[in-house]
């Protein structure tokens with residue numbers, strides 16, 4: 423109906439929750455900003471179900487997620503329950519796209535197999551570097567020390583291509599050490615990080631033979647023609663990693679808008695363990711979406 427009056431603009435935003443627990447206030451606030459920005463632009467909002475991790479994903483959380491979002495007042499034009507031109511909208515059904523992107527990265531010599539354990543990386547990584555002035559991000563994982571890096575990359579990228587079996591090891595993206603990366607965030611302004619200093623070679627394919635978050639996110643945001651990514655500021659540093667993937671895959675990156683994180687009264691970032699602040703618990707306690715929205719107005 424609305425489209426007869428005002429055809430959709432080119433704006434395409436998305437909500438990308440993972441069904442690993444109940445949605446809480448922090449999700450609601452970030453998603454609300456995403457919806458408001460899509461509405462203001464006269465655009466389309468896509469719901470993508472990020473159910474890639476079989477160990478943490480549950481079907482009952484997925485159905486609760488859709489129900490809680492609808493109750494809160496979210497409406498999406500494309501998604502797992504309503505379909506759309508970019509279906510499927512469940513990441514668990516999109517493996518072929520991730521695999522194709524991974525094989526392109528491998529053919530270009532952009533990724534290499536890593537047999538280090540998490541503990542190896544933690545023990546050999548240096549102290550994390552804080553963001554430069556104006557940076558709204560915080561270090562999020564140890565900088566990988568490069569133990570398994572191929573030695574011949576600079577002269578012959580293709581020679582660095584590994585024919586190792588895909589499964590059974592992590593595959594890391596080789597970042598260009600010392601390169602300063604910059605983007606303009608819609609909320610925080612100019613953001614800069616240095617590859618190899620602020621973040622290291624990151625995992626794009628996991629040893630359990632599943633795509634890592636960074637790769638799946640880029641492949642889907644590109645494949646679903648997303649024009650602006652609105653998400654929590656905890657993912658700000660990952661934006662630099664993802665920009666490298668966009669470039670390596672020949673994709674045009676979307677715009678980015680990161681939202682401040684909601685904290686509890688102790689200043690601790692909300693997580694799915696804050697059950698009392700889940701939308702489900704608030705609803706059971708008689709709170710209305712309007713009241714919750716008033717608690718989570720974005721600044």
Ligand SMILES: [Zn+2]
Pocket residue numbers: 535536537538568569570571
């Ligand atoms: Zn390694």
